[in-house]
Structures are given as C-alpha cells and as structure tokens.
Amino acid sequence: MTNITPEQTDELLEDSLDETTRNLATVTSIAAIEVIPDADNIVAVRFTSNYWACIAAKGEFKVGDKAVYFEVDSFLPRHVAYDAFLEKRGVKVMDGREGYRLKTVRLRGQVSQGLAVPLNKFDVKQFYEDGYDVTEILGIKKYRPPTERGYGFNLGEMSGPFPGFVPKSDQHRLDSYATVRMMDLVQHTFEVTEKLHGSSCTMFIKLLQAYGEPCPDDEPYAERHLRFGVCSRNTEKREPGTVTAVSYERRLDAGEVTEEGDYTKPDGSVWRKETKERVAGDCAFWDMERKYAVRERLTKYCSLNRLQLAIQGEMCGPGINKNMLKLDDKCLFVYDIYDIERGEHLMPETRLRVLAEINDIITGYPPIMHVPVIYDNFGISPQVEQIESAAKVVREMTERPEEFQAVTHWSSFMRAAMGAVIRKLQVVSQAPTFNHSCSQREGLVFKSNQRPGVSFKIINQQHELNQK
16 A cells, blocks of 8 residues: 655645635526638537537537536546547546546637536426536536645645635636626726736634633633634644654564553454644745744734634745746735624725735835835726627627527617627726736736625736647
C-alpha cells in the first residue's frame, strides 16, 4: 500500500471538497440558430434560459427544441448521448470515473462554450421546464485538473473544515443568467474589479464566546477573547509550529512484551494504540498572515470597533496557478470583507474604507492590498448602441418566421439587448492585467453598490481559449 503523508492527505481533501453551486446541466429551449460563415456542417445555437452559445451539428436542432445544455468547465461521465461526439476530444479520468471535460473552443472562427444535447436522448423527459437543473441527476461535476506533483506551494495542515459562519466566495457567470434575472441587474450600479487567478484565502476574527468559552470579565471584544483563523478555499489551516497529539496504531514486533490495553486482531497480530506529538509545518496561507500582520491588525481593529470580520482575498505569486501576474513573491489581494455578526458582505465603498483603517492601525508592515478596481460606479443598462443592435436582430428574426415561432418580439428584443451588453463586457475583460504582466485579464467581477450579495462575473473568452 502506498503511504500518504499528512500533506498529501490535505491535498486530496482540498480537491474532494472543491465543489460548485453552479448549475452545470440545465434543461432549456433553443432560442436561435446562427449560420457560421464558411461552415457547411455546423451552426451556433443559443438558448432561452441563458446567454451561452455553442456549436451543434447542422439539422440537429430547430428553434423551440428542448435540450440539455452543459456548461463549460463541466466533467461529463460517459453516456451514449454524447460519447460519439466527445470521445474524439479525449477521455479524462476524475474521481475514478471516465468522462469528458468541456472547454471553450473556437471552430471556424466561432467561440463555442459548452455542449447542447437533445433532451430526448436522456431519461429526464418529465423535467420539461426551461431552467430546470439536472446537474445531479446526470452526475455532472465541475472539472478539477489533476495535481500530480502537489499545488506548487505549501498547503499546510488542515485543522478543520471551512467555517460555516463565513460564506465561500463564488460569483456566477453572467452568461448563465436568464433574461428576467439579468433585467433585475440593470437597476444596480457596480464596482468592477479585476478577477485574479490565484488561490482563495480567508482570515477571520470570531468571539470565543461563540465557541462556548467563558468571558469572566464581561468584555467579549477584548483581544484575549477573540479567535483568529486562517483558511484555504475548503479547509481551516493549522498555524505552523503548533504541536498536536496524534493517535495511531502500531503492530507489536515478535517477542515484544505486551501491556494492558493491547489487542489482538483476527489474523493473530498484536496491536497497541499510541500517541505522538506532531508539529504543523509551513503553510502558504499563514505566510500571508505573517507578511501583512493580519492577525495583529484584524484583532486590534475588531476589538476597538466591537466587530467580527472575515477578510477574503486571492493569494497570487510563484507556484500558484502558473503565476500569471509574474509576481516575484506571494501576495494577498482582498476582494471581500464579511461582517460575521450581521451576516452580510460590506458594500464596496465600506470595504475599501475598512481595509484602509485595518492597514493604518499598525504600521511597519506592507499594506494588505485590494484587488484592482477598474470602475467604481458601472451600470449595465443597455446603451443606445446595444438597443439599436437588438432592434436589428428582432427585425431580422421577424423576417424569418420559421425561426421565430412562439417567441414574442419583446422577449427577443430584451435577449438581444442584454446579449449585446455581455459582448461589450467581454471586450472590457480583454484589457491587459493591472501590472501589464499579461496581455489580457482572466475576467471581471461585478458587485452591487446598492445591495450586498448581488454580484456576477465575466470570464474572458480568450483567456479560456488559451488554457490547456
């Protein structure tokens, strides 16, 4: 049997816990079929319940047909419905299952994201409602690349699961939104930040009283009564140098004197339960705490202001996701601050102010950085050019009634208008990174200035096309 070290165990746990709340497989209807120039056998199809577009065989669909749409980044287990089409792209293995990874590709100049399969090829005919999530029914998972030689940095030792009192950071892609949901966004203005490609890191302050510990002096926010923690995306991390007792079983050698408590297994071997001390090793997430003195800064700030906060950021640098920013050292970029007691994220303007105050409370250390802010008051309402573009699309559709059945002029107009907004945001996402280390950003993150929790992201299609 292969021996697995504690560090390797934590890597496996990081992978196995890296699940997603995305609807990776959705029942939908075909909203439009678009001709691809110089392509005789393929067309681009669009959907009623989202704004994705993907390649399909000519004649496979007509407008109004029901389909299952599988989003990009999905891992599809083998299935007769799509084996013949996907097998030539190569079979992957994830969690011991063979299947296929869906990537963004370009065919005949057309960007294709995801896969559409006729609904009648699956045993889900009872779920005909557009937008119905069949991710779990069809066994679809988010694809996770293998980590053959570790993560490229020290994950550290897990001390427990990610705390339930802090939500994980996760924005849905705007392409996945239905028109009705997207129209709700036009009443907001947004802070727009650059999406950085690193590893998620959370650090928090929580009252010890919440863990059942007494507070004899009635000062729960005194620094000595505050608990500090450091987490990766999926687990809390033990502080390096921390000593813990580890229990294990040891098989006694032949002739070794037995003691009370030893026990014999069915095969006749004698075993003893023992404990030993284990010292937690290095951890890149705790390195961020030490570099920026986060524990000291956050503890003092929360004690003075009687708050329980969690700061969430992206750790970027050497050994992390190919270090796209070409940084010389690992750095932390904050993108959210969460008020644990109130149960909501700070609004963008408040977050920037609080981060500045946290930095100012102790000097002599590098400031905790914020992700680059591109716009602070950005609206996504369709502008004149998008409205004109949408009107043109609707006019063309009404001239082709066979492709316009059961679709109202208004819904088609709004779909076209919001589709034009997405295309504009794609252009914005393709600007260089903030430090010009890469010619294009990974994407953009939008957070409402009016309501906590309203957010979405745009991923740069060109960035996805460049991923292996």
